Amino acid sequence: MKTWKKVTSIAFTAVLAVGLAACSSSEKGSESKVEGASASDYPKNNITIVAPSGAGGGWDLTARSIAKTMNDTKLIEKPIVVENKPGGGGAVYMAEFATKEAKNDYVLMVKSPPILINNDKAEGNSPYGYKDTTPLAQLTRDYGAIVVKSDSSFETLQDVLDAIKADPTAVTLAGGSAPGSMDHLVGILPAFEAGIDPKAVKYVSYDGGGEAVAALLGGNADVIATDASTIATYAKSGDVRVLAVSSSERLEGELADVPTYKESGINAEFTIWRGIFGPKEMSEGAKNYWSDKLAEMVETDEWKAELEKNGWASEYRNSADFTTYLEEQDKVILELLTALGMQK
Amino acid sequence: MDTLQFLADGFSVAFQWQNLLFALVGVIIGTAVGVLPGIGPMSGVALLIPVTATITSGMPTSAAAASSIILLAGVYYGAMYGGSTTSILLNTPGESSSVVTTLDGYQMAQQGRAGVALAISAIGSFCAGIVALIGLVLLAEPLSNVAVKFGPAEYFSLMLLGLAAVSGLAGKSMTKALIMTVLGLMLGTIGIDAVSGIARFTYDQPILYSGLEFLTVAVGLFALGEVFKTILEKDEETGAIAKIHRIMPTKQDLKDSAIPITRGSLLGFFIGVLPGAGATLASFFSYMTEKKFSKNPETFGKGNIAGVAGPESANNAASGGAMIPLLTLGIPGSGTTAILMGALIMYNIQPGPLLFDEHPEVAWGLIASMFIGNLMLLVLNMPLVRVFAKIIETPKKYLLPMIVAISFFGVYAVQYTTFDLFLLLGCGVLGYLLSKNDYPVAPLVLALVLGPMIENNMRRALTISNGDFSIFFTKPLSLVFIVAAAAWLLVPLLLKLRGRKVIINEEG
Numbered sequence: 001m002k003t004w005k006k007v008t009s010i011a012f013t014a015v016l017a018v019g020l021a022a023c024s025s026s027e028k029g030s031e032s033k034v035e036g037a038s039a040s041d042y043p044k045n046n047i048t049i050v051a052p053s054g055a056g057g058g059w060d061l062t063a064r065s066i067a068k069t070m071n072d073t074k075l076i077e078k079p080i081v082v083e084n085k086p087g088g089g090g091a092v093y094m095a096e097f098a099t100k101e102a103k104n105d106y107v108l109m110v111k112s113p114p115i116l117i118n119n120d121k122a123e124g125n126s127p128y129g130y131k132d133t134t135p136l137a138q139l140t141r142d143y144g145a146i147v148v149k150s151d152s153s154f155e156t157l158q159d160v161l162d163a164i165k166a167d168p169t170a171v172t173l174a175g176g177s178a179p180g181s182m183d184h185l186v187g188i189l190p191a192f193e194a195g196i197d198p199k200a201v202k203y204v205s206y207d208g209g210g211e212a213v214a215a216l217l218g219g220n221a222d223v224i225a226t227d228a229s230t231i232a233t234y235a236k237s238g239d240v241r242v243l244a245v246s247s248s249e250r251l252e253g254e255l256a257d258v259p260t261y262k263e264s265g266i267n268a269e270f271t272i273w274r275g276i277f278g279p280k281e282m283s284e285g286a287k288n289y290w291s292d293k294l295a296e297m298v299e300t301d302e303w304k305a306e307l308e309k310n311g312w313a314s315e316y317r318n319s320a321d322f323t324t325y326l327e328e329q330d331k332v333i334l335e336l337l338t339a340l341g342m343q344k
Numbered sequence: 345m346d347t348l349q350f351l352a353d354g355f356s357v358a359f360q361w362q363n364l365l366f367a368l369v370g371v372i373i374g375t376a377v378g379v380l381p382g383i384g385p386m387s388g389v390a391l392l393i394p395v396t397a398t399i400t401s402g403m404p405t406s407a408a409a410a411s412s413i414i415l416l417a418g419v420y421y422g423a424m425y426g427g428s429t430t431s432i433l434l435n436t437p438g439e440s441s442s443v444v445t446t447l448d449g450y451q452m453a454q455q456g457r458a459g460v461a462l463a464i465s466a467i468g469s470f471c472a473g474i475v476a477l478i479g480l481v482l483l484a485e486p487l488s489n490v491a492v493k494f495g496p497a498e499y500f501s502l503m504l505l506g507l508a509a510v511s512g513l514a515g516k517s518m519t520k521a522l523i524m525t526v527l528g529l530m531l532g533t534i535g536i537d538a539v540s541g542i543a544r545f546t547y548d549q550p551i552l553y554s555g556l557e558f559l560t561v562a563v564g565l566f567a568l569g570e571v572f573k574t575i576l577e578k579d580e581e582t583g584a585i586a587k588i589h590r591i592m593p594t595k596q597d598l599k600d601s602a603i604p605i606t607r608g609s610l611l612g613f614f615i616g617v618l619p620g621a622g623a624t625l626a627s628f629f630s631y632m633t634e635k636k637f638s639k640n641p642e643t644f645g646k647g648n649i650a651g652v653a654g655p656e657s658a659n660n661a662a663s664g665g666a667m668i669p670l671l672t673l674g675i676p677g678s679g680t681t682a683i684l685m686g687a688l689i690m691y692n693i694q695p696g697p698l699l700f701d702e703h704p705e706v707a708w709g710l711i712a713s714m715f716i717g718n719l720m721l722l723v724l725n726m727p728l729v730r731v732f733a734k735i736i737e738t739p740k741k742y743l744l745p746m747i748v749a750i751s752f753f754g755v756y757a758v759q760y761t762t763f764d765l766f767l768l769l770g771c772g773v774l775g776y777l778l779s780k781n782d783y784p785v786a787p788l789v790l791a792l793v794l795g796p797m798i799e800n801n802m803r804r805a806l807t808i809s810n811g812d813f814s815i816f817f818t819k820p821l822s823l824v825f826i827v828a829a830a831a832w833l834l835v836p837l838l839l840k841l842r843g844r845k846v847i848i849n850e851e852g
Contacts (some may be wrong), residue, residue: 040575081405083692084692085554086365086538091536091552092535092536092538092554094553095543095550095553095554096550096554098550099550099551099553100550100551100761167786169810172807178538178539179539180803192645202795202807202808202810203807204496204808205539205804206804207538207800210698210702211540214698215491215495218493218494218495219493219495220496220804221808250796296722338365
């Protein structure tokens with residue numbers, strides 16, 4: 001009897017142990033350590049696309065749209081997982097992407113102008129820029145938006161600027177990215193053009209556009225700067241009012257009635273492009289694989305449906321064109337930051 | 345949609361076959377964790393995070409998060425069930441929350457009523473689980489609606505309260521608890537600052553840019569720390585296990601325990617809701633209450649069934665109550681809930697007021713699964729109580745290598761870096777040294793999780809107020825939290841000064 005007891009208890013724990021160990025070693029165990037994969041055997045594992053922000057922002061939605069389209073159309077059979085890595089307006093994950101993941105063909109990243117801005121700005125500078133990645137493709141174009149709660153006393157962009165001019169400490173501007181990064185730029189650009197010292201504008205940063213909207217709705221911010229596509233759904237539900245967008249011409253769809261910065265008397269515009277990046281030392285095979293698949297993807301109806309749903313304008317550039325575009329944009333951003341006195 | 349509709353949706357999530365399986369595995373492992381003296385709910389949950397992360401890796405994020413939190417929560421409340429088994433049979437509590445159960449439970453076992461004691465604690469735990477569930481359903485939605493109005497100032501003060509509560513009650517010395525809290529806050533600053541993007545304490549090591557991985561630290565401090573402690577201190581096996589004869593309680597037993605179970609459940613739930621006051625306190629309070637209300641208090645400690653039923657209900661209800669601040673406010677009130685929160689964050693699910701809007705399937709799925717899990721525990725525990733009792737006999741020489749292996753496999757499966765393995769080892773040694781010298785580890789882990797959030801919210805609040813610290817005192821809710829935080833720290837101190845004995849919460 002006694003030995004039997006012992007046997008059962010050992011058997012029980014052994015089953016527990018084997019079960020757990022088997023779970024942890026299977027599936028994901030070999031995900032990351034594949035280097036220099038050739039075109040024929042890539043992808044061997046699940047692929048991760050990282051949105052370097054919290055859930056619900058532009059990066060997050062873009063990453064999810066790519067993953068969904070690729071898997072739904074069976075362009076890529078291997079499951080694509082989207083991971084959010086918030087912090088520092090993308091700078092926190094950028095450091096990891098440029099160092100730890102530099103050779104990992106199975107981790108890609110979605111990004112937009114902050115990859116340039118964070119590298120060019122003086123305060124909170126990220127030592128890593130687009131040169132520490134392999135740009136794969138630009139996919140969409142979007143614009144910045146200045147947004148207030150629907151019961152706000154601010155009716156126009158000019159109202160906001162007047163209030164800031166009168167007392168910069170009285171108006172709280174919030175955004176989903178770090179100070180000096182994109183949402184901040186979108187927000188202070190009109191102020192700068194209106195002759196307000198950009199440093200005097202009170203800016204509170206949240207982890208991603210979703211949190212910034214929550215702060216606005218909860219009454220913890222007076223105005224937020226975010227991107228036009230993300231805010232469209234909130235505008236539709238009537239929770240918020242969009243005062244201005246940073247495009248050169250009026251947008252279509254939900255925000256068609258919203259004036260541009262220029263119409264509001266502010267001579268400025270800001271384009272938010274979004275693209276997908278591979279790690280710096282991505283293998284040739286993996287790079288070609290993605291270039292082909294992305295070129296195919298942008299032509300599919302499923303992708304067009306995603307664009308439509310999210311209110312993004314399609315703007316596709318392949319790897320080479322995207323790299324050239326990034327070089328040009330880098331100069332534009334540096335000029336803008338220099339004008340604001342925030343350059344590196 | 346109203347709450348009932350959400351709950352129905354939650355049940356449809358919880359009834360998916362894989363989630364039923366996850367809940368079952370969770371409660372079984374939880375019971376085992378509760379029975380095994382070397383490993384508590386905190387290390388059990390920490391140990392299983394990487395395992396569940398790997399199993400769920402192919403699923404969509406939200407579903408994966410729901411499944412894995414269902415399993416992890418199952419371990420948490422399953423441990424509350426299991427903890428009573430060793431208290432009753434061996435006079436050795438498997439968990440600190442079952443310490444009081446030894447008083448009457450072991451006596452009952454001596455009188456040949458071990459089976460009845462085990463059964464009544466299972467029934468009590470089940471009733472408590474249901475009470476906690478009803479409380480969650482009633483309170484979760486309204487509370488999260490209020491919490492949306494929380495600004496950075498309120499969050500800052502509330503988190504401060506959470507830290508103060510855990511530090512004020514953890515361990516024998518508050519000074520040591522506070523030292524650990526501050527150490528945790530300091531470790532939390534390592535990495536790139538999320539507000540400004542400036543690297544802090546990274547010494548240009550890219551591996552440190554994203555900070556110390558919470559999971560590695562938690563597994564190291566709790567699981568490995570316990571392993572080292574067991575090896576180095578050569579815990580001697582305790583005496584003989586009491587025999588289990590009759591399991592089904594008599595009508596009289598049920599009648600005697602009905603009121604204590606109800607009282608224990610309610611008391612436990614409300615104590616569980618308070619940050620910092622966990623299951624251990626709840627069981628102590630329940631025992632004292634039962635003794636006070638009893639017609640014959642002299643029978644307590646001599647095998648009174650109320651002394652088992654009350655505390656066992658209370659500790660289980662408290663683990664359900666502790667879910668409320670975690671889910672609705674995003675503030676963990678204890679070490680174990682801090683680890684659960686870390687698991688949710690790994691899946692990009694931020695617990696808090698937005699959870700119920702953004703990921704209703706996770707929040708309600710978890711709540712519904714707790715009901716199913718409690719039912720499973722009741723069904724499992726009644727007939728299988730003899731089997732679970734055998735787990736106690738697992739020889740250490742098999743148990744310890746298993747824990748070590750799962751720790752290393754698990755951390756590597758999530759992190760893929762050898763740095764984290766060294767960090768794991770380092771934390772294991774540190775965990776041993778700390779607990780050997782009575783430094784409580786739970787405040788450190790809680791501070792590590794809350795630190796960056798506290799800092800960000802403080803900076804946001806100060807930006808809004810133009811650098812004026814009075815914002816924390818002029819906002820009424822924030823002021824209430826700060827006063828409560830101060831009280832958590834000062835009251836035990838004052839009581840001690842007046843020579844009163846203060847109950848401490850060792851469970852964390």
